[in-house]
Amino acid sequence: MEYSVKSGSPEKQRTACVVVGVYDKRRLSGAALQLDQACDGYLSQLVRRGDMDGRSGQSLMLHRVPGLACDRVLLVGLGRERDCDERAYRRAVETMGEALRDAGAGEATCYLTEIAVKARDVFWRIRTAARTVEALLYRFDRLKTETASRRKLYLRRITFSVPSRRELADGEKAAVEGAAIGRGMNLARDLGNLPGNHCTPRYLGERALSLADEHPRMEAELLDEAAMEELGMGALLAVSRGSREEARLIVLRYRGTDDDTAPYTLVGKGITFDTGGISLKPAAAMDEMKYDMAGAASVLGTLQVAAELELPLNVVGIVAAAENMPDGRAMRPGDVVTSMSGRTIEILNTDAEGRLALCDALTYAERFRPRAVVDMATLTGAAIVALGHHTHGLMGNSNGLVNELLGAGRHAGDRAWELPLWDEYEEQLKSNFADVANIGGQPAGTITAGCFLGRFAGKYRWAHLDIAGTAWRSGDNKDATGRPVPLLSQWLLERAARHAAGR
Known part of the structure; x- marks a missing residue:
């Protein structure tokens, strides 16, 4: 168009x-x-x-x-x-x-x-x-x-x-930005709508490579399971163990300014199909678990927007891509795994796999010395109970970053709502056998999932978007929505404007 x-x-x-x-x-x-x-x-x-x-x-x-x-x-x-x-x-x-x-x-x-x-x-x-x-x-x-x-x-x-x-010049700039954001949404929708037998962790990696080929300021790197094993990513690898599809850690870098300028980093959950593993999901609507990689799709869509608009900042996208399948080698409830951070995790429910994949990706993000990290994931059904299908759940360890994202969401019409990330909720993640449990029980499930991730994001400004209720529509009009690409794009546009102004 x-x-x-x-x-x-x-x-x-x-x-x-x-x-x-x-x-x-x-x-x-x-x-x-x-x-x-x-x-x-x-x-x-x-x-x-x-x-x-x-x-x-x-x-x-x-x-x-x-x-x-x-x-x-x-x-x-x-x-x-x-x-x-x-x-x-x-x-x-x-x-x-x-x-x-x-x-x-x-x-x-x-x-x-x-x-x-x-x-x-x-x-x-x-x-x-x-x-x-x-x-x-x-x-x-x-x-x-x-x-x-x-x-x-x-x-x-x-x-x-x-x-x-x-108003012609401003209008033309607005049309360019709007079209780019729309195309970024559509890329995310394409990836989300592809079924699990097409959109595998390997395919996501290949799509990242082709995106880098299309944009000269972008480069992609794929880490296979051997490389992740060397890095000690025991949590992410535990998720993929039950699948014949190898996991991938996808790193996509957009360089819009000097190399020594700290990047903004986006981390996406890329579970290309989620059966729940040994803690098997109910059969009804399980086909929609192809959308469990919507966070990863949003990372790629937003990086495409940044590249098309040639934003004057550096952005790193990290995708933890895996399948969660039941198999003789699959992780079991009660298993204890060691994450890249060195923390041990007791797996009480194998269907709480997204946070296991993300925690290693969040630790990996430390090497980029980021200005801020935002992760997005279809993480908890509890987010749908709390907020329905209209609003992203938002938590973070920085009030400034959370407010930036809230404002960007309001401006873009892609709104988020802040949930508390208080110390009281941490009590629910106690484990008798490891440093932390991967679930905190039914009460406040979205918040305790955020608390879990926050333990691996303590070295930088961090925010978490739970997009379980907003990433796709069900029913006769079943479709990926492309959210939260508009919110993230607006946030990066605002960061770019501040960077250009020397702030």
Whole structure:
């Protein structure tokens, strides 16, 4: 998809489709009023007749409107003008994208970006629109053979309007950023949607290598099980022991500034399929455990965004990739393993494997002397009980870092919520036979998982995102979401801006 930005009156646009908004109770937006004047009240007559009342989610495609240079006009319902906030705006852009996706128009000029949104400027509106459209037009059909199931996509280009020429440069930058973030989300979705027999630890490593080949400032390194054994990664290797697929530790480095500048480090859980191991999961919906590598997918997606936008900072991505399978060699409840840090871990439940893989990756991150480390993982079902499917769970050992991520999530519309990481919860991880147990019982399961990881992240600023409820959707529209790529990308953009300003 191509995106561009221009300034000009809607009635003069020679394009396949002009998109304008209609507020609740049939009130035309500013751009719609301009069109209405040029076509002698044609639009206002339509809305008075009840063809369009402006409800959120409503759309109406008009063809060959008299007096206009465009082939089509798409009216998009905006809801009540006083309620036009971030959520309402995204809904309007999604409605536009859905209507254009199913139309025959190859291009469109969008005037929704001129609509006032509470506390958000035109830069935010254009970036959000580009990201939303890019993600909305995503389709995963690479494994389908029937051509009838592959719908042709006619739309190739969207032009976003800005009120004045002074805003063109900022608008173009916003469109570039939004499209890059959308593509990063779609990479994460592609990896997540691939089934476990396609997306193996080996495949994730190969995808990281190809990503590095595509971007000159990026390089990838893959550590096999022999190398991990040498490093003493007994926790990660315990997870992979029951699988015929070898584990991989994937290290992806983006260099956007001087080599001696400390990097921001992203660590992702890459369990490409999780049966639960000996602590076998129930059969229902077990197919969705292919999404247990969504944290890893988000690392790759975010690194791609950083490389495409050539952010002036260094970023390291670390992925702990393995399968968790039941086998004669698989780890057992009651086993004690030694992590790379030297701490011993009693495995009370083999389905709490993500934290075992991540703890060695967090220890490995120390060698990069990072400015900050953020890990993301589909770690606990308890996160879904606590927060549902809307919000990431967030914990960390640095109030500053946690606040940065909370703010980035709010700005990106990819929100997180802080959970307490207090010493009282540490009591639940006591073990009679090792330094720490890998589970702390049912109460506060998301928090005790964070406490476990925090024991391996004490040498740097660290935060943990539990994305178990947000990384994919279930049901008839089953699909990876690409989250938290928007939050992480916004955080890195803000870090890059501070770096450029010398702060």
